[in-house]
Amino acid sequence: ARHRPRASSADAPGAAASGAPAMTAAEQTSLRDESLSWAAQHGLLVATEGAPGGATMPAVFTHAPVSLLPTPFPRGAFELAKEVSPFFAELSDLVSRDHAFLETTLSGVLETDAFTKRLWDVYIACGAQAGRHRCEVGVLRADYMLDAPSGAPLQVEVNTVSTSFMALSTRVAQMHRHNVSYFANLQEKYIDDASILSSVNDKKSGETKNDDDFGEVVLERVLPRNDALASAAATLAAGHAAAGDKNAFILMVVQPGETNVFDQRLLAETLWSEHGVSVTRATLAEIADEAAVDDSTSDAFVSFRGVKHSLVYFRAGYAPSDYPSEKEWHARALLEQSGAVKSPSAAMQLAGTKKIQQALAAPGALERFAPRFAGPLTEQSIAERCAKMRSVFAGLYALDDKDASHAVSLALADPGGFVLKPQREGGGNNLYGEEMVAVLRTHDPSAPRGARGDLSAYILMQRIFPPTNQTLCLRKGEMVALETLSELGIYGGYVRVGEAVTKNAHGGHLLRTKAATSDEGGVAAGFAVLDSVVLEG
Numbered sequence: 310a311r312h313r314p315r316a317s318s319a320d321a322p323g324a325a326a327s328g329a330p331a332m333t334a335a336e337q338t339s340l341r342d343e344s345l346s347w348a349a350q351h352g353l354l355v356a357t358e359g360a361p362g363g364a365t366m367p368a369v370f371t372h373a374p375v376s377l378l379p380t381p382f383p384r385g386a387f388e389l390a391k392e393v394s395p396f397f398a399e400l401s402d403l404v405s406r407d408h409a410f411l412e413t414t415l416s417g418v419l420e421t422d423a424f425t426k427r428l429w430d431v432y433i434a435c436g437a438q439a440g441r442h443r444c445e446v447g448v449l450r451a452d453y454m455l456d457a458p459s460g461a462p463l464q465v466e467v468n469t470v471s472t473s474f475m476a477l478s479t480r481v482a483q484m485h486r487h488n489v490s491y492f493a494n495l496q497e498k499y500i501d502d503a504s505i506l507s508s509v510n511d512k513k514s515g516e517t518k519n520d521d522d523f524g525e526v527v528l529e530r531v532l533p534r535n536d537a538l539a540s541a542a543a544t545l546a547a548g549h550a551a552a553g554d555k556n557a558f559i560l561m562v563v564q565p566g567e568t569n570v571f572d573q574r575l576l577a578e579t580l581w582s583e584h585g586v587s588v589t590r591a592t593l594a595e596i597a598d599e600a601a602v603d604d605s606t607s608d609a610f611v612s613f614r615g616v617k618h619s620l621v622y623f624r625a626g627y628a629p630s631d632y633p634s635e636k637e638w639h640a641r642a643l644l645e646q647s648g649a650v651k652s653p654s655a656a657m658q659l660a661g662t663k664k665i666q667q668a669l670a671a672p673g674a675l676e677r678f679a680p681r682f683a684g685p686l687t688e689q690s691i692a693e694r695c696a697k698m699r700s701v702f703a704g705l706y707a708l709d710d711k712d713a714s715h716a717v718s719l720a721l722a723d724p725g726g727f728v729l730k731p732q733r734e735g736g737g738n739n740l741y742g743e744e745m746v747a748v749l750r751t752h753d754p755s756a757p758r759g760a761r762g763d764l765s766a767y768i769l770m771q772r773i774f775p776p777t778n779q780t781l782c783l784r785k786g787e788m789v790a791l792e793t794l795s796e797l798g799i800y801g802g803y804v805r806v807g808e809a810v811t812k813n814a815h816g817g818h819l820l821r822t823k824a825a826t827s828d829e830g831g832v833a834a835g836f837a838v839l840d841s842v843v844l845e846g
Contacts (some may be wrong), residue, residue, distance in 0.1 A: 324771060325683065326790075327778035328381040328843050330498045337781065340377050341788045347487055348372040353480040353570050359566030363590035367570060373477050376822055377788070379485045379532060379843040380795050383455065386462040387533075389701065392801045395813045396682075396698050398449050398801035399690070400669070401469050402810075405445070405653075405660040408438050410677070412492060414668045415659065417709030417765030420758040424629045425662060425732050427638060432655040435645040444547030446507070446620065447470055447803035448541045448654040448818065449661075453701065454773040463703040463773050464818030465796065468734060469653050471627040474839065475537040475800060478819040482535035482841040489532065492820055499843070500528060500537035503720040531844050537800050537817025539583070541576055544802035546813060549620045551806045552650045553608070557619035558587045558622075560611055560649070564625040565592045573624055589613060593625060597640035602647045609648030620650040627734040629830045663730045665675050667705040667768040673828070675699065683810040704771030708752075708764040716769050717752045720745065728772050741772075747797035777825050782838045792825045795840060816829050818842065 330339070348354060349372065356367035404410060419426045430698035450472040453462035489495045549559055559580065563573060577588035591600070591613060603612040611618040621644045625631050632638050645655050659665070668674055675695040680686065682694070706716035720727040729740040729748060740748060753762025780793040798819035804812035 321559065326376070326378040326380070326781045328845070329378050330494050332494070333770065336492070336494070337377075337788065340781070341783060343488060343491060344375065344484060344783060345372055345504075346376050347484050348480075350374065350724050351483065352575055353477060353478055353484060354571045356568040359564075359568050359570070361561045361565045361592075362789065363561075363565075363567075363592045363595055366574075367568070370571070371785065372783065373481070373571075374784040374839040375481050375484070376783070376838050376839040377783055378488065379482075379841045380778050380780060380793070380820060380822055381845050382795070382797065382820070382842040383460065384844040384846045386453075386455055386460065389697070390451070390462045390797060391815045391818075393701060394451060394799045394801045394815045395803075396694055397451050398447055398803040398813055399682055400675070400678055400698070400812060401447065401449060401467060401657060401660045402445050402805055403681050403801065404665060404669070405469075406438065407678070410668075411656070413666075414663055415662065417758060418662065418664045420546075421660065421763060421766040422732050424632075427632070428655055428659060430469065431638070431642050431645050432659060434642060435655070438656070440448050440646065441654055441656060442648065442650050443807050444548060444551045444622070445648055445654060445657060445803070445805045446544060446551075446622075447657060447801065448475070448544050448622075448652060448816070449803060450798045451801070452796055454794070454800045455775045456773050457776045458774070462797065463700055464666075464701045465703070465773070466666060467661055470658040470734065471624050472798075472800065473569060473624070474572055474798075474819050475541040475817065476572045476579075476843070477569075477839055478798075479535050479538040480575075481839045483530070484522070485843075486532055488529070489528065499531060503548055532717060533818075533842065533844060535817045535841065537819065538575060540581055540800060540802045540814070540816030542579040542583055544804060544816065545576075545620065545622055546580060546586055546788045547802075547804045547812050548650050548652060548690070549584075549586050550778075551811070552610075552619035552657055554610070554617070554619050555585075557610060557617045558589050559611060559622055560596075560644075561588050561590050561617035562572040562596065562621060562623045562625050562644070563590050563592060564631060567624075575722050588622075589616060589618060593637040593640040596644065597636040600640065600643060602643065607648075611644060611649045616774050618649055619654060619682075620716065621647070623658075624654045638679045646828050661734075662732045663768045664707075664709075665768075666731060667725045668705055670699075670702045670705040671707075683813070705772055706769040708767050708769055713752065714754050717749050717764075720749055720769055726772050728770050732766055778822075780781045780822050780840070782822070784838060793822045794825050795820050795822045796837075797842070 353373050354370045355373045356370045360367050450468045452465040456463045489499045528845045579588045600613040603610050679695050724746050729745040751762050755760030775794045777792050782789050782791050800816035802814055802816040820840040820842050821837040822840040
């Protein structure tokens with residue numbers, strides 16, 4: 310066997326990561342240096358400052374914020390989150406196609422939240438359901454936190470627009486696998502754990518394995534491969550193929566000043582190298598200035614800088630800050646009314662709002678949509694599917710109906726047990742503790758919609774308390790051991806063409822790990838590090 314690095318045992322042991330062997334200070338430093346080297350060589354990077362134009366590539370970058378070793382996560386909870394991922398992807402599409410449900414459920418939000426109302430206006434102005442493209446393409450992500458008291462993965466939200474980190478989550482899982490195989494003491498620990506699991510499973514199944522089964526194959530039992538990058542590219546490529554013009558490009562809508570460019574450009578590179586599909590990057594402002602709907606053909610694709618685009622993929626447009634002027638809203642409307650496939654459509658983005666999430670957790674809501682799922686279904690299979698989906702729901706409470714006062718009372722009696730959530734994507738928007746209490750105390754059941762005391766723009770959610778871990782985090786070159794909490798994201802790739810669901814599959818995973826003292830968990834917002842799972846049990 311080749312020599313693998315091992316630090317001197319004379320060094321004093323330092324803080325190690327949960328699930329990893331004790332490491333000396335020298336071993337931790339070696340792990341840091343190897344991780345930095347690997348990240349630089351494989352694009353596990355972020356820009357330190359963005360560029361104003363979509364196509365302009367920043368020239369200064371650093372490693373992405375990462376954990377140096379994977380974090381323990383229960384196998385059963387991980388597998389359940391994977392299993393229900395396609396269910397929630399199709400549910401999101403079914404909700405997006407039910408105009409009456411959208412309109413009724415969002416009625417309070419549309420009167421109180423200006424951003425959601427503008428997005429709804431785009432949807433209506435472009436023909437509502439009648440104006441939608443026959444194809445829907447979703448690169449979705451459902452986020453979960455492990456509930457320590459119950460051991461269940463409870464759903465934080467379902468993201469239907471601008472999901473990120475498919476490429477970097479793939480890379481960080483690869484980096485962790487590299488680190489485990491590169492350092493002898495890490496390999497011995499993780500391979501040993503995987504070998505024990507393998508032996509137990511073999512005894513149960515009556516199978517035997519030879520020595521060749523160990524190493525990568527056995528290690529995969531505890532460090533699952535992550536195909537998030539490949540899945541996202543395959544999903545967009547399938548949508549591009551469904552649009553019917555192999556020579557057209559994909560238009561990736563990005564934010565000006567974007568620093569998460571490697572995550573996006575690795576996806577674009579995979580689309581080209583694996584599927585032969587070219588990608589153009591542009592901001593909404595650039596699209597407003599230089600794009601048009603090509604009416605010269607029946608396809609009515611988007612023409613941008615002389616190039617035809619048959620699919621629009623949004624990595625921007627999910628927050629009010631993406632629309633600083635009417636120009637950006639004009640661009641969004643132009644894209645929506647075009648004949649290009651959208652990922653996602655405005656309707657699908659509306660289906661991912663927090664209010665919709667809360668409404669779907671209400672009794673009987675899933676049963677409204679479950680009979681419309683694709684495939685042969687029986688009453689029993691429908692009931693089983695709904696039960697599995699409902700098993701991952703956290704407590705969710707409406708603040709726009711007759712029960713709002715009761716929900717407010719519950720939260721005021723136990724402020725640490727709840728979180729107040731507006732209709733926003735991205736980190737840094739939720740309200741906790743004293744901030745939440747201050748808003749809830751303004752509640753007035755008789756207040757008109759949009760007036761002080763009306764809380765229709767929010768939902769109330771049970772706060773999830775996951776177990777803590779010890780994590781070696783690396784941010785801006787500095788390594789620090791932290792007590793942490795983790796949030797699991799499960800990606801899904803979804804394509805519907807007409808009435809046929811042609812792709813609906815689990816599409817990899819993301820683990821975001823944050824300091825246990827932090828309420829928010831957004832990596833791009835500066836609250837967390839990218840991580841991967843080591844499965845237990």
